[in-house]
Amino acid sequence: MFAVTILGNNSALPMYDRHPTSQVVAYNEFLFLIDCGEGTQLQMSRYKIRRNKIRHIFISHLHGDHYFGLPGLLTSYGLNNRTEALWIYCPHLLEEIINLQLKAAETVLPYPLHFVSLENEELLFDDNKIRVTCFPVRHKIPCWGFLFEEKPKPLKLNPDILREYAVPSEAYGRLKAGEDFITKAGIVVPNQKFTLPAEPQLRYAYCTDTAYDETIAQKVKKVNLLYHETTYLDGQRDKASLRGHSTTRQAAAIANRANAHRLLIGHFSSRYEMLDIFLEETRRDFENTELAVEGATYLVTN
């Protein structure tokens, strides 16, 4: 299970019951939160997100529509007697802001809170099955994209051949890792004899807020699902560029350059009430596009 649930798909001014940015990435037993606009904890209740499973929160940048819901979430965890540690990956001033708010409230959180400052393009989280890295995007203030990548998976074993060579089960792990097999008689049988290709590594990339930036396409090459902002329709390219945002066709261009499998668009300006036109415009250039709809879940698949 590798999927993204949208909690907020709007840009800074909440409107039409659309909320500022937040989304949850589920990967096996992990639940990652990306951005946390005002009202995120209410959206979590509405869409039955199991918030206590979240241990890692990624904040792209310090415009309020991407983090003003975080202090409330952290406080609520405290009121609910959370004890599990929580990691926040964010621009460094956020730690100062949160600490000042805790000081003002004379609150000591009952769980460890760790801040990891985003400074360079680097590995943030590394587990035996998934890793998360950040890369810069182009906004009016420092802003980061995030790439969630499955690690290489084991080769698949062919049970018929295993039986034919009487391979003991202790050897399965080495075969899955790509090693050759040596029989009791000392004969080396090449790994390919026993194995089928591994499942492909799935990848999800998150890019908002950002102006059109071709270097992003390099960072997110061949991702299975690309979330890219489309704050404006393509008629507003100048405004988008001025404000560090992208349009529909610009997002499609990045998806095409990156050779992404599927594109998910969001961060819609509150000047637009109806969103269908975003989908139409983007699909003209990149067919496999979906609108990020609040409460909807999008699978990261091959």
Next chain:
Amino acid sequence: MFAVTILGNNSALPMYDRHPTSQVVAYNEFLFLIDCGEGTQLQMSRYKIRRNKIRHIFISHLHGDHYFGLPGLLTSYGLNNRTEALWIYCPHLLEEIINLQLKAAETVLPYPLHFVSLENEELLFDDNKIRVTCFPVRHKIPCWGFLFEEKPKPLKLNPDILREYAVPSEAYGRLKAGEDFITKAGIVVPNQKFTLPAEPQLRYAYCTDTAYDETIAQKVKKVNLLYHETTYLDGQRDKASLRGHSTTRQAAAIANRANAHRLLIGHFSSRYEMLDIFLEETRRDFENTELAVEGATYLVTN
């Protein structure tokens, strides 16, 4: 028109579609905001509050459920190109928090923002018809109640007597202010001859978060409407006291001691899904009680 609209009636953990504390006090052309929990700007949209009319915001204390919606509101005003000045009356650390958030966002608001630090029981706002003062309440951190008071109103004139004495209209203002009338012949006619008593001065008091504190009753004597928190039912007196909160019957006791006309209760703990029992318990001791319901407006009347 003097009325209070509830935007949030819940305590810190939002639940059952109840929101953290916020309310709007309308007085003639003024709109005052008291507290601004997370989601307040969304609640304003939901209940069609004319947010641009707000020029004065009162923040009782720096627990997040009373101000985490403020940064978003201030930012939205900026995005909407507000130019009118805004005053925030609050504990002093809030100014530091907001300034740090603006710095992190590299945002300069397009309107003047003035912070007035709550330090002493004093007059905060003074207009020719209404004034607002603050007074301390008893919570775990410094916390303030607010009293909205109409100023003395002019006496009413009796048109029949004015005619009988041929009082020129230029003299009406002095009569309304309580002065006697001197006829052309130099005779002093006492003011009472021409006037009826003025309309009573209406008063609204806001008290949350607070433990039971009899000194509050002194501050809010004979208010027409008293908002007093009832975080807990009366069976939870010990917990209420420990956490700096009040129960139903404690709020009723303050209303009785103050000789308040009407009591409005709110700030309900999220441990309670149904609220009717709050009303029942409070009414046992103070009959003229109402539940603060989100979206509902309560008139401040005689």
